[in-house]
Amino acid sequence: MNTPRRTPIERIGTTVLRELVEQIVTGVHPSDSTMPTEAALSEEFGVSRTVIRESMKRLQEKGMVTVAQGRGTSVNPRTSWNMLDPLVIDALVANDDNLTVLDELSIVRAALEAEMAGAAAQRLDDDGLERLRAALQNMADNIDDQAEFRQADVRFHHVVMSLSGNTLAENIARVLIGHAVGSSRFMGHDPAHSFELTLAEHGRITEAIAESDAAASRTAMSEHILGSWSRRRDPSRGE
Known part of the structure; x- marks a missing residue:
């Protein structure tokens, strides 16, 4: 019996991250709003909370969000974003x-x-x-x-x-x-x-x-x- 090939976790994480960047750029999650919980995003994307947690860390590295323990994750204004980041600039230009x-x-x-x-x-x-x-x-x-x-x-x-x-x-x-x-x-x-x-x-x-x-x-x-x-x-x- 052949086991179906699974998509590598890195590729899944990259896809989720790209979609989250797109959502922030297009205002699905506007500046100063609070991002949905890990559980909600996990359900939306059909991935584990670990993937969501890692995506939030990478969004924070790009200056797009601030993760505050116990207070959730807030979306930063555009002035805080790393505009030279490939995912960020691609999403900005595309939209x-x-x-x-x-x-x-x-x-x-x-x-x-x-x-x-x-x-x-x-x-x-x-x-x-x-x-x-x-x-x-x-x-x-x-x-x-x-x-x-x-x-x-x-x-x-x-x-x-x-x-x-x-x-x-x-x-x-x-x-x-x-x-x-x-x-x-x-x-x-x-x-x-x-x-x-x-x-x-x-x-x-x-x-x-x-x-x-x-x-x-x-x-x-x-x-x-x-x-x-x-x-x-x-x-x-x-x-």
């Missing part, structure tokens, strides 16, 4: 109906990457300039292939980040780009000649960095990120 999160993400990206572009301009050497121009050329070579052009676009930004020497800012920006690019809402729609405009903007960034002009590099990068998002943003979802 960003009015694009507020993506608007904010673009502003943060623009600020971070502008500073990195300025730093890259001040630190640039011949090898760095060669890498930057090769990344720009890769974009130009793939301008007729939507998927390849977008990948080349991301690689260009990664080169600028690397040239900045700011590893903390690079890590944060990579997280923001990585989770945003996976969202159809962030990719939006491509108006006429959008790739040509994007390539021209990257060209201005490249030349400003090549000329070691930190101020112009910051301006070019910020204008590109905010302008590109403005072009792609779905106007029907409000401002």
